[in-house]
Amino acid sequence: MRTREALIDAAITLAKEGRQPTIAEVAEAARVSPATAYRYFPNPQSLWADMASQQQTRRQDFFRVLDELEGGPSERIGAMVRRTAEMQFTDEALWRNILRATLERWFEQRDLPEAERVPVRGNTRLALARAALEPLNDRLTPEQMDRLVNAVGLVFGVEAIVSTRDTCGLDAEAATDLMVWSAQALVQQALAEAEGQAPQPD
Structure with a gap:
C-alpha cells in the first residue's frame, strides 16, 4: 500500500x-x-x-460539505458547486490532466464494440448533485429529478472549468460564480416546470 x-x-x-x-x-x-x-x-x-x-x-472537507448543506435546494446546490469549483481550481493543472487522460481513453476505445469498452469517467459528480438536490425528491418525479441532476452535471466540474476559463475568458472567481448561477437557474427552471409555471423546452 x-x-x-x-x-x-x-x-x-x-x-x-x-x-x-x-x-x-x-x-x-x-x-x-x-x-x-x-x-x-x-x-x-x-x-x-x-x-x-x-x-x-x-479533500475530506469537500465531502463533508454534503453533511453541512443548509437551506433550500438552490442554496444546497450552490454551496456544493462552489466547493467543488474551489477544490478543482486549487489544482487546475491536475484536473486538466485528468480530463486529457479521459479523452485519450475514449479515443483508444472508439473502435471497440460497445460491450468491450470500459467507462472513461466515474459518476461522482452526479452523485454529489443528487445528494445536494435530495430535498426535491418529493417535488419532482423521478424522471424530472434525473433530468435536473444530469443538467446540473453539465455546469460544474472540470469541463465547466475549461469552458468558463478558455471560452468565456473568466478568472477563477467569476467562473465559480457563473457555475453556481447556472446550477441554481436549472433548479428554478425544474421547479417552475414541475409546478406548471413554465413551458418545457423542446
Whole structure:
C-alpha cells in the first residue's frame, strides 16, 4: 500500500506541474523500479483514474460539505458547486490532466464494440448533485429529478472549468460564480416546470 501511495503522490506532484507523466517517469519520481510501478498500474489510464479518486478522497472537507448543506435546494446546490469549483481550481493543472487522460481513453476505445469498452469517467459528480438536490425528491418525479441532476452535471466540474476559463475568458472567481448561477437557474427552471409555471423546452 505504501508503494501504491508513493506512486500516486509522485504522479499528482508531476501533474500539478502541468505534466502528463508516463509510468516510467512516475516510478523514477517515486524512487521505485518501473517493473514495480507497472505491477500496480499497467497503463497510464489506471494511474490517472486512481489519481482522481485519491485527490478527491484527500479533500475530506469537500465531502463533508454534503453533511453541512443548509437551506433550500438552490442554496444546497450552490454551496456544493462552489466547493467543488474551489477544490478543482486549487489544482487546475491536475484536473486538466485528468480530463486529457479521459479523452485519450475514449479515443483508444472508439473502435471497440460497445460491450468491450470500459467507462472513461466515474459518476461522482452526479452523485454529489443528487445528494445536494435530495430535498426535491418529493417535488419532482423521478424522471424530472434525473433530468435536473444530469443538467446540473453539465455546469460544474472540470469541463465547466475549461469552458468558463478558455471560452468565456473568466478568472477563477467569476467562473465559480457563473457555475453556481447556472446550477441554481436549472433548479428554478425544474421547479417552475414541475409546478406548471413554465413551458418545457423542446
